[in-house]
Amino acid sequence: MTVLVLAHVNGARLLPGTAHLVGAARAFDQPVHVLVAGEGAREAAERAARLDGVERVLLADDTRLAQQLAEPMAVLLHSLGAGHDVFVGGMASMAHREILPRLAGLLDVMGLSDVLAIEDASTFRRPAYAGNVITTVRLTDDGPRVLLLRENAFERAGEERSQPAPVEELAVPDDLPAPVKVLAEERHDDTGPDLESARIVLGMGRGVSGEESREMLLELAERLNAAVAATRMVVDDGLAPSEWQVGQTGKRIAPALYMAFGISGAHQHLAGIRDAELIVAVNTDDQAPIFRAADFGLVMDAAEALRLLRERSQTK
Amino acid sequence: MKILAPVRQTVDHNVIVHPGPDGRMPDVAGAPRAINPFDEIALEAALQLKERGLAEVVVAVSIGPEAVEKTLRTALAMGADEAVLVEVPDFPEPPDAAALLAALAQRHEARLVLMGKQEIDNDFGMTAQMLAARLGWPQAMFAAAIEPAGEGSGGEEALLVTCERETGTRTLRVPLPCVIAADLRLAQPRFVSLANMMKAKRKPVARLSPQELGVRPRRRLEVVAVEAAEQARAATMLESIDELVEVLRQRGLWPAGGEA
Numbered sequence: 365m366t367v368l369v370l371a372h373v374n375g376a377r378l379l380p381g382t383a384h385l386v387g388a389a390r391a392f393d394q395p396v397h398v399l400v401a402g403e404g405a406r407e408a409a410e411r412a413a414r415l416d417g418v419e420r421v422l423l424a425d426d427t428r429l430a431q432q433l434a435e436p437m438a439v440l441l442h443s444l445g446a447g448h449d450v451f452v453g454g455m456a457s458m459a460h461r462e463i464l465p466r467l468a469g470l471l472d473v474m475g476l477s478d479v480l481a482i483e484d485a486s487t488f489r490r491p492a493y494a495g496n497v498i499t500t501v502r503l504t505d506d507g508p509r510v511l512l513l514r515e516n517a518f519e520r521a522g523e524e525r526s527q528p529a530p531v532e533e534l535a536v537p538d539d540l541p542a543p544v545k546v547l548a549e550e551r552h553d554d555t556g557p558d559l560e561s562a563r564i565v566l567g568m569g570r571g572v573s574g575e576e577s578r579e580m581l582l583e584l585a586e587r588l589n590a591a592v593a594a595t596r597m598v599v600d601d602g603l604a605p606s607e608w609q610v611g612q613t614g615k616r617i618a619p620a621l622y623m624a625f626g627i628s629g630a631h632q633h634l635a636g637i638r639d640a641e642l643i644v645a646v647n648t649d650d651q652a653p654i655f656r657a658a659d660f661g662l663v664m665d666a667a668e669a670l671r672l673l674r675e676r677s678q679t680k
Numbered sequence: 681m682k683i684l685a686p687v688r689q690t691v692d693h694n695v696i697v698h699p700g701p702d703g704r705m706p707d708v709a710g711a712p713r714a715i716n717p718f719d720e721i722a723l724e725a726a727l728q729l730k731e732r733g734l735a736e737v738v739v740a741v742s743i744g745p746e747a748v749e750k751t752l753r754t755a756l757a758m759g760a761d762e763a764v765l766v767e768v769p770d771f772p773e774p775p776d777a778a779a780l781l782a783a784l785a786q787r788h789e790a791r792l793v794l795m796g797k798q799e800i801d802n803d804f805g806m807t808a809q810m811l812a813a814r815l816g817w818p819q820a821m822f823a824a825a826i827e828p829a830g831e832g833s834g835g836e837e838a839l840l841v842t843c844e845r846e847t848g849t850r851t852l853r854v855p856l857p858c859v860i861a862a863d864l865r866l867a868q869p870r871f872v873s874l875a876n877m878m879k880a881k882r883k884p885v886a887r888l889s890p891q892e893l894g895v896r897p898r899r900r901l902e903v904v905a906v907e908a909a910e911q912a913r914a915a916t917m918l919e920s921i922d923e924l925v926e927v928l929r930q931r932g933l934w935p936a937g938g939e940a
């Protein structure tokens with residue numbers, strides 16, 4: 365039995381989520397292989413070879429894999445199927461969320477998303493009902509396992525090993541399907557720390573109203589080296605880009621500190637912040653549900669709080 | 681073009697669900713039920729494609745116990761042309777849902793399946809991709825916009841689908857037939873008038889058994905235990921910003937001499 369971890373890559377870069385996936389994969393107590401697929405991805409493969417616990421890195425370098433599209437990627441994984449009984453990807457990557465379920469479809473097996481813990485080779489913990497309950501579930505078939513893990517829930521593998529694992533270049537099948545073409549990519553500027561790995565995240569809800577308050581929040585974020593998250597309402601109002609959305613249908617984050625400004629605390633939003641170590645909420649309504657999900661609360665106008673915090677962060 | 685629009689019935693999204701007694705799955709039998717919000721968005725997008733002349737027929741389909749008929753009535757009231765109910769005692773797991781939908785897509789000669797990206801009860805988020813794999817069709821997940829594509833070089837039909845990414849969006853050219861999975865911003869579901877709801881009550885709902893579609897649903901997943909997500913944190917209420925700054929400073933979460 366072997367575990368195949370699909371690496372998070374962006375061009376030649378190996379993204380940090382990979383180390384978490386490898387860390388998690390060791391729970392199976394089986395050899396761990398990492399698949400690095402993309403175009404010009406050798407450097408990423410060499411980085412992956414330095415992760416603790418990796419036995420071998422498989423490198424699939426091909427133009428058709430450059431965009432991590434699901435159709436060729438799932439077929440590639442399927443072609444590696446024999447000998448790999450567990451396929452592991454991560455929720456933080458939308459590509460993985462496209463590819464691994466498609467692979468499960470090709471294999472005709474049940475897959476699992478949002479995995480928080482691996483109890484044994486068939487038993488896993490995952491949330492349901494927008495994170496209101498945590499279930500322990502068992503796959504009853506013997507077939508291969510296809511798992512999408514919540515990266516934040518697993519310790520990352522170390523990356524300082526002296527003797528890297530071998531990197532094996534794969535012969536990519538000729539008949540990889542590539543029906544879908546990427547015509548355009550629009551990147552919102554992503555200055556500042558990454559939402560999913562930031563130590564501090566400031567959350568913007570509808571109660572942060574007015575241009576000036578939003579500016580203050582962004583400024584405070586910069587001072588604290590924090591990332592900014594938003595509720596769906598704020599995103600729907602066009603006041604924040606959609607990739608800032610945190611919650612059931614947005615990102616799930618686990619920072620050391622989450623500060624919720626003017627956020628009511630709908631359960632769909634809480635689904636994304638549950639794993640934060642410390643949650644602080646500022647809201648004018650002392651009955652807002654967010655106060656039942658926070659460690660510290662302050663009943664105050666968000667604009668006023670932001671103004672004062674900005675002031676305090678200047679003086680020190 | 682015919683569009684298949686799967687509409688899953690879920691617990692209403694306003695209901696907060698708690699674990700059942702002794703670690704059992706929540707008892708949601710009595711809870712209000714509604715169309716899965718993402719499927720509702722997908723259905724709306726399908727209806728808009730029809731209204732723009734890009735599709736002729738929208739077939740809504742729901743798989744589940746008899747009670748899902750109500751969800752199909754909502755779909756008809758929104759404007760679906762036909763409704764199909766595949767009656768199974770329990771909501772199927774994604775592999776079976778995908779197998780049933782694949783059989784239906786073929787039976788109806790649908791060129792597009794437009795569905796939600798996830799179900800809001802178990803949040804699997806896998807059915808659309810599994811369906812696309814089964815059919816051997818391309819997929820476009822997390823769709824935020826759909827436009828017709830100009831004539832391809834080979835004359836084949838395609839759609840331009842803008843999809844959400846971690847850091848923005850990307851636009852894909854996806855040849856038909858294909859599966860598209862809706863994200864939140866694809867469309868704003870229309871308001872259903874009472875008059876349309878009444879009219880929908882009289883429309884036919886076709887019924888099929890899984891056997892007729894050549895699928896024998898079975899469980900591949902067993903729930904061993906269920907817990908409440910976390911103990912409520914119950915915030916300690918602070919009186920001032922200075923107290924807050926102190927709390928953060930003590931934990932090394934406030935810039936002390938420059939470092940955050």
Ligand SMILES: Cc1cc2nc3c(=O)[nH]c(=O)nc-3n(C[C@H](O)[C@H](O)[C@H](O)COP(=O)(O)OP(=O)(O)OC[C@H]3O[C@@H](n4cnc5c(N)ncnc54)[C@H](O)[C@@H]3O)c2cc1C
Binds near residue numbers: 665667
């Ligand atoms: C299927 C589905 C999926 C969803 N997924 C998500 C998701 O992923 N993420 C998400 O966030 N939401 C999601 N939602 C939406 C969610 O239900 C809530 O509507 C949303 O989170 C509320 O956003 P909000 O707190 O900004 O706004 P509101 O609920 O309007 O709350 C605003 C808060 O600001 C406070 N306030 C007002 N003025 C001030 C002021 N001056 N100073 C301080 N406080 C003030 C108010 O007291 C209130 O508590 C989803 C909904 C559905 C149906």
